[in-house]
Amino acid sequence: MEKCQAECDISPSLVERTKRWGKSITKTEVSEDKVVAGAGFNLSAYFVELLARMKSETTTRQEIREEIQPRVSELINLINDIIAEIELSRRQVLVIIDNLEKCDYEKALDLFYCHSTQLTQPLCKIIYTFPISLRSSNKFTQIKMNFSEDIIYPNIKVHEKDGNVKETNGRTFMKQIVAKRVSTDLFTPEALEYIIDMSGGVIREFIRIIRDSAVRAIARRKTLIDKDIAVEVINGLKNSYQAQLSDEDYEVLLNIYETKDIRRDEKLVGLLHNLSVLEYKNGRSWCDVNPIVRSILEEKNLLPEK
Known part of the structure; x- marks a missing residue:
């Protein structure tokens, strides 16, 4: 947004409209130095402050949602x-909504599902x-x-579908991540x-395990992260995963362990979302x-004998 204002000529009238819309849905005063229209008005700072209040103030967040809902079309x-004013400068607009x-x-x-129409109405990529x-x-x-x-973008394959053969390319990639960061x-x-x-090829989990292992190694004044430290970190994560599993979940997990099949199943949806089940791709998704x-299933003696 800051780059947009610096490099594109946003008209004062449009800035004024933006200010009016923002003020109309807030329940608290915005500091005057950030709501003056024209050259001194910073669109980016204005919306950052609005979003910050939405994140930190529960009452304000609810009030803002109630005010925004009937005015989505106006927004x-x-x-x-x-977007149209930006494109007058012969630049295309790409918006990335992350997280x-x-x-x-x-x-x-x-x-x-319920608001897809609004999500696709902005006239840009x-x-x-x-x-x-x-x-x-089943609504996808x-x-x-x-x-x-x-x-x-599936998780990085660190083993093949049969679970016995380690996937060399994926493991090499994971090591490259470590080499570039530390x-x-x-x-x-x-x-x-x-x-x-143990990361299962999930980058976020991989980084978390490394971070927590590093903290433990530093606390013990060790110069290397050894397997004992990594095992301690994984044991802590086991507790977190186990706390979110129900008896019905264990039945689904055993079926996934044996079949590796992805299917439209609301129970599976929850397990994919909390990372108890991980998706990969090798031709077809699995x-x-x-x-x-x-490892929790193994400790509970729930896995079939090989």
């Missing part, structure tokens, strides 16, 4: 007018991230009809391989039990 028209993949499943379903669990919803076919394309020399080889295994959750 979309305002957005499209801003929606972290939304609760129900909120994501409400957003993409938009990329929305969404939870991978949404793909297994209808959701896709409202968007031009859906692209799934150094593989900070891990014993056994510890790094174990962390890769899924498997998160290695951390699989």
